[in-house]
């Protein structure tokens with residue numbers, strides 16, 4: 001018989017292992033890792049332990065190394081268990097006795113004694129984490145001078161952002177839910193707010209969408225019945241925005257499972273789109289579009305606040321692979337645009353290869369983004385694109401990292 005709380009800790013260990021050793025995302029790993037954990041609360045606990053462990057891993061390792069005479073190998077199980085134990089005491093305020101009972105049960109023999117010794121030493125020393133997580137060295141190198149501000153934004157999970165189906169009702173919803181708004185149609189609620197119990201969820205009055213993620217569709221403006229292709233559309237955040245903005249939307253994605261979520265989202269919000277399951281690298285449309293939104297698959301490093309796994313599983317190989325796929329998708333999309341049409345390219349990545357370094361596709365020219373189209377505090381780049389990162393708008397709770405360009409066919 002497992003002691004109470006042990007399945008959640010074992011699941012957290014498996015989640016972290018799947019990220020660090022197999023390069024899976026936390027979401028991909030969740031299905032198998034959480035299968036044996038009963039109850040929403042324990043599943044949420046397993047995810048929280050794994051998330052905080054990955055968010056603070058460099059600092060947790062430094063604490064562990066400060067308390068061992070001989071450095072534990074990176075892949076040693078006692079190190080992995082100690083990371084989880086420390087994350088619980090130092091980040092989730094779990095009492096040490098509960099952490100010891102559940103943590104040490106994941107080890108046997110010498111490793112158990114070793115982990116107990118290291119943990120006790122650190123507790124006696126009142127070990128603490130710094131105010132801001134230390135970025136892994138390669139990540140800090142990539143993010144350069146913005147690294148410190150971004151790291152500061154990673155210290156806590158982000159607030160909850162909602163996109164409202166009816167932007168004219170923003171003030172009404174803000175008052176009803178006690179949130180703040182940084183743009184019409186945007187509502188920000190405190191972090192940890194449980195989504196399903198909020199008013200308006202069942203009626204489809206809103207959907208969860210980070211402020212930065214809401215900007216690409218806004219940059220296509222009102223649709224007035226014209227056609228828009230949402231390429232790489234699932235689970236449909238931007239499809240819903242485009243439909244709500246009056247576009248006649250075709251939503252394409254190559255993931256059947258994710259398109260099912262898009263369909264559920266459309267049904268809940270009572271918005272419409274034609275849904276296409278296809279590979280954008282092979283598909284050919286019957287007619288051209290007035291607007292195309294390419295929210296391309298990417299490394300998603302801009303979402304590190306919510307998905308701290310990206311701090312550990314994204315490197316030059318993944319970035320290059322994605323940049324190459326994005327360039328091919330952009331080139332195909334450019335050919336499907338009507339003359340005078342607009343193409344918005346977006347990635348939730350902080351990597352220049354996926355953003356600033358992507359070239360204007362042949363046959364299109366830049367349609368610069370203007371300050372007036374953005375929330376207060378954000379400005380376009382000198383070349384008229386938009387670059388956001390989690391360290392921006394810090395006093396308002398930050399936003400995800402995105403890169404967005406807008407082009408037009410002359």
Ligand SMILES: C[S@@+](CC[C@H](N)C(=O)[O-])C[C@H]1O[C@@H](n2cnc3c(N)ncnc32)[C@H](O)[C@@H]1O
Nearest residue numbers: 232233234235236237238253254255279280295
């Ligand atoms: C960044 S996500 C899209 C998020 C979505 N736009 C939203 O706002 O909810 C990228 C999507 O690209 C899809 N994708 C990846 N490669 C694709 C391809 N070759 N053809 C079509 N869709 C693809 C993935 O299944 C994923 O749903």
